Amino acid sequence: MAASIIILMLFSFVDLILGTVTSYPSEIISYFINIENLQPENLTIIHEFKIPKLLTAIFAGAALSVAGLLMQTVFRNPLAGPYVLGISSGAGLGVALLLLGSTLLPFTTNITNSWSIVAAAWGGSALVLLIIFLASIKVKDVVTILIIGVLVGSAISAFISLLQYVGDANKLKSFVIWTMGSLSDVTNETLKILIPVVLLGLIISFLMVRVLDTLLLGNDYAKSLGVNLVVTRILLFLSTSLLAGTITAFCGPIGFVGIIVPHFARMLFKTSSHAILIPASAILGAIMIVISDIISILPGGGAVLPINSVTAVLGIPILLKIIIQKKGI
Amino acid sequence: MKKNTNILEIINAEVGYLSKKKKNILVNIDNVKALNGEVISLIGVNGAGKSSILKSIIGVNKFLKGNVLIKNKFPKEYSKKNLAKIISIVSTESITLPNMTVENLIIIGRYPHKKAFEQTNKKDIEIVNNVLKLVGLKGFAQLKINEISDGERQRVMIARALAQDTDIILLDEPASFLDIENKYLTYGILRKLATEKGKTIIFSTHDLSIAIKFSDKLWLINNKLIIEGTPEDIIYNKVFDNIFDKQNLVFDNSVLDFKLKQTFTRKVNIINKTNKRNLFPLTLNALNRNGFEYSNTEKEFIIELEEIKEEFIIKVIYKSIIYEYNNFNKLISGLNRLFTTQTT
Numbered sequence A: 001m002a003a004s005i006i007i008l009m010l011f012s013f014v015d016l017i018l019g020t021v022t023s024y025p026s027e028i029i030s031y032f033i034n035i036e037n038l039q040p041e042n043l044t045i046i047h048e049f050k051i052p053k054l055l056t057a058i059f060a061g062a063a064l065s066v067a068g069l070l071m072q073t074v075f076r077n078p079l080a081g082p083y084v085l086g087i088s089s090g091a092g093l094g095v096a097l098l099l100l101g102s103t104l105l106p107f108t109t110n111i112t113n114s115w116s117i118v119a120a121a122w123g124g125s126a127l128v129l130l131i132i133f134l135a136s137i138k139v140k141d142v143v144t145i146l147i148i149g150v151l152v153g154s155a156i157s158a159f160i161s162l163l164q165y166v167g168d169a170n171k172l173k174s175f176v177i178w179t180m181g182s183l184s185d186v187t188n189e190t191l192k193i194l195i196p197v198v199l200l201g202l203i204i205s206f207l208m209v210r211v212l213d214t215l216l217l218g219n220d221y222a223k224s225l226g227v228n229l230v231v232t233r234i235l236l237f238l239s240t241s242l243l244a245g246t247i248t249a250f251c252g253p254i255g256f257v258g259i260i261v262p263h264f265a266r267m268l269f270k271t272s273s274h275a276i277l278i279p280a281s282a283i284l285g286a287i288m289i290v291i292s293d294i295i296s297i298l299p300g301g302g303a304v305l306p307i308n309s310v311t312a313v314l315g316i317p318i319l320l321k322i323i324i325q326k327k328g329i
Numbered sequence B: 001m002k003k004n005t006n007i008l009e010i011i012n013a014e015v016g017y018l019s020k021k022k023k024n025i026l027v028n029i030d031n032v033k034a035l036n037g038e039v040i041s042l043i044g045v046n047g048a049g050k051s052s053i054l055k056s057i058i059g060v061n062k063f064l065k066g067n068v069l070i071k072n073k074f075p076k077e078y079s080k081k082n083l084a085k086i087i088s089i090v091s092t093e094s095i096t097l098p099n100m101t102v103e104n105l106i107i108i109g110r111y112p113h114k115k116a117f118e119q120t121n122k123k124d125i126e127i128v129n130n131v132l133k134l135v136g137l138k139g140f141a142q143l144k145i146n147e148i149s150d151g152e153r154q155r156v157m158i159a160r161a162l163a164q165d166t167d168i169i170l171l172d173e174p175a176s177f178l179d180i181e182n183k184y185l186t187y188g189i190l191r192k193l194a195t196e197k198g199k200t201i202i203f204s205t206h207d208l209s210i211a212i213k214f215s216d217k218l219w220l221i222n223n224k225l226i227i228e229g230t231p232e233d234i235i236y237n238k239v240f241d242n243i244f245d246k247q248n249l250v251f252d253n254s255v256l257d258f259k260l261k262q263t264f265t266r267k268v269n270i271i272n273k274t275n276k277r278n279l280f281p282l283t284l285n286a287l288n289r290n291g292f293e294y295s296n297t298e299k300e301f302i303i304e305l306e307e308i309k310e311e312f313i314i315k316v317i318y319k320s321i322i323y324e325y326n327n328f329n330k331l332i333s334g335l336n337r338l339f340t341t342q343t344t
Helices: A002-017 A025-033 A040-075 A087-099 A114-138 A142-166 A169-180 A188-207 A209-215 A219-224 A229-251 A257-269 A274-297 A307-324 B050-058 B080-084 B102-108 B122-134 B150-163 B180-197 B208-214 B231-236 B279-289 B328-343
Strands: B006-019 B022-035 B039-043 B065-070 B087-090 B168-172 B200-205 B217-222 B225-229 B249-252 B257-260 B266-272 B292-294 B301-308 B311-318 B321-325
Touching: A002 A025, A002 A040, A002 A274, A025 A040, A040 A142, A040 A188, A040 A209, A040 A229, A040 A257, A040 A274, A087 A114, A087 A142, A087 A169, A087 A229, A114 A142, A114 A229, A169 A307, A188 A209, A188 A229, A188 A274, A209 A219, A209 A229, A209 A274, A209 B102, A219 A229, A219 B050, A219 B087, A257 A274, A257 A307, A274 A307, B006 B050, B006 B200, B022 B050, B022 B200, B022 B217, B022 B225, B039 B050, B039 B180, B039 B208, B050 B087, B050 B168, B050 B200, B050 B217, B080 B087, B087 B150, B102 B122, B102 B150, B122 B150, B122 B180, B150 B168, B150 B180, B168 B180, B180 B200, B180 B208, B208 B231, B208 B257, B217 B231, B225 B231, B266 B279, B279 B292, B279 B301, B279 B328, B311 B328, B321 B328
Parallel strands: B039 B200, B039 B217, B087 B168, B168 B200, B266 B292, B266 B301
Antiparallel strands: B006 B022, B006 B065, B217 B225, B249 B257, B301 B311, B311 B321
16 A cells, blocks of 8 residues: 555656646655745746646546445446446536537526536536435335436436537537546646545545445345445445546546556455555556546647546556456456 | 243244235244244245245345344344344355455454444454354465355355354355255354354255254245244154145155155065164165065065175075175166066
8 A cells, every 4th residue: 555655656746747848856846845946937837737737636536436446336346437327427417508508598608617617517417416316215226226327327418419419619619628538627726625525525435444345245235234225325325426526527527447446456455345445446546547647748749638538548458358357346 | 051042033924025016925924933042944945935034034125014023122123233233144145256355254244343434453353263263264364255165155154144243143045055065064063053152043945854954943834834843843743744745745754854756566575684774774775766665564575684704695585586686786687687577
């Protein structure tokens, strides 16, 4: 675990050096040790752009990976991820309604700053989660809930396609860019919301490590051990929405990290105990997104690859390996 | 441990399931009791409702009518966690997660004894090692759950229930998929837990001979009712004789198991002159299979078992002619020859 933290710090350091504007390693060290030595313009670049992006990467990685771990345990399915409950499509619906839906209105609106996108994405994923919550109180079988999540997601995607079809071309481009995911729209101001909410989600998950372990044996065993399944499910869905919903709202949907990282954590630490898997997934997830970010800025010359493409290229081969080897959770 | 303390009782209950709001009753339970330290087997044919009864007792399913009393209280009078400190279950579900160790799995059984976010401590590890010792798997703690054999995994599941530290352990078909050695090992462990640790063990099985050998009491499901009793009393009262009548099965008191109802073509007397008592049932088995019925009054057809200078001799005396064989294979082919030539 200590080793993974050191690896995370190393990659973070590299990430701070690279970027559309490259910094010298000495400048990064000065930022942390002796801030007066920095040139004001370098300070601005590091403090206003690089640090928020790095923190976003770290918290996004941790949040998505832990959310993915929770969902894999709840659904006892190695291919479940943070988005199985339809959180990303819910967020997409909110953003699509905001950016594209105005065409459907008789009057024009101009509320497309970054805060309103965040609010729309949150609202959208909260709406989907509410549906899943209500279903999970009525429906006992987790697989049925999984199917409900997938179906709700598909219905929403269809509706989004409709919005895209009627939407204004410029706004359509903003929406498509949102779906590609981005770490750099987050500022120090928005981090003041993102970090506490993600921390809250992580704390709720960490308080539930023992309950999560019982869920590995299935619902009947969990019930026989005295677990309140309805309360557990609601708490787990709540922390998933805090984790994945928030990151999706701020950065757009970032794929694959949440599915793959929990498998890494299990393989590396050779355990099924959530007391270890939750911190391990958080750190490994942070490493994965920081690496993805480094790769995305590698082309240099001001070009930045969409983060979602990088995580997909990194993630799909590993996911294929998991499927072919039929690894469980 | 005090025996004869009433630890679990089901009075006037119905077990089954609801489909389209219609009751489908599988079993009507008039009154059954489990005492402290007792091993009880719940027997019945497939689909009779054995699993349903166990699931209703543990609270995964609901009783259609009535309820169970655990230590003279209804389950809902306990908190969920306190109930889980009294009663545990080993289900038929096989757990094979690739990264779960034996220790990971057993510690899950500690759930009701710990606060939700309490760390695993030395005491838990000690409990894991103790329960592994009880099921004969010392040193297995760090092995992966999917790298051990089925029999070992089943004993790990029992160890998990032991780590839960409950007075009552329910087991659903605990050995149905195991080979004979692991089957006997598993039931031997259950028996020992009852006598040495005072645990009340209730297991479901369709294996009657296992039930008769290992349990103090049977809960026998027959015609949607439960008959309760000591195995020997149930056999003495010829309860089994009336159960499988339609299926042409008959309970054989000499081997304490069912056998196919058979029509015999001939009667034979068997006289064992050796001092090895097991030779009699062995011979009877070979003869029964080939259509001969034992009768101790038969005079014309006698089989004598002898040992002369440590050599085994089977002597067939048929209509005063003596045939001798030195093993059962030769005996059977000899008898076949004798009676086919007679009929043709």
